[in-house]
Amino acid sequence: MGHDLRTQFVNHMILHRLSPYTIKNYLAAVKRLAKFHNKSPDLLNNEQIQEYLLHLFQECKLSWGSCNVHLSGLSCFYKNILHWDETNFQLPPRPRIKKLPTILSVEEVKKLFESAANLKHRTLLKTVYSAGLRISEVVRLEPRHIESDPSRMMIRVEQGKGKKDRYTILSRHLLDELRVYWQKYKPGRWIFPGYDKETHIGYSGASNAYNIAKKKPV
Secondary structure: OOHHHHHHHHHHHHHOOOOHHHHHHHHHHHHHHHHHHOOOHHHOOHHHHHHHHHHHHHHOOOOHHHHHHHHHHHHHHHHHOOOOOOOOOOOOOOOOOOOOOOOOOHHHHHHHHHOOOOHHHHHHHHHHHHHOOOHHHHOOOOHHHEEOOOOOOEEEEOOOHHHOOEEEEOOHHHHHHHHHHHHHHOOOOOOOEOOOOOOEOOHHHHHHHHHHHHHOOO
């Protein structure tokens, strides 16, 4: 993508208040498309874009959700920057597969913590299991969400599933773990920041922390 197109795209997304995380992903989607065809994105047509999306889905084996992020980024670019009246590219219907949750035994959870790559990942995993959080919730935790007053001991989860705030129990053990972690990392705005402390750790980063620990022998 040429410098002018990139600048226009970034400015559009900033003006429409897209998050830094979304901006990064949308830019990456357009860049990967151009690299796949070895052409500037403004020289491609609907059929070439559809070919790329099917490549991601069928050959790269990306999840439907990951492919949808690419689709959203490309749609945003072509509709708002190149002013296409119609975009025909799309994804296959989302598979209707309901996965059963993986339930770990106490011993398995203990091994999972011991196998974490570092203190940050171990604390993140302990927070998930101790407080019963989803990945989408734990990555967005901020210090203000931790209510450590002895009379309350709660974690406030903002905009969780169903877009409703909720509270979950903060155990004394988890509070102690969070304090040790905080003293070492001093993370700042986000309890679990990404490489850039101004943004929280990504969903894939949190998932990888789990997957790596689960596969690692103790």
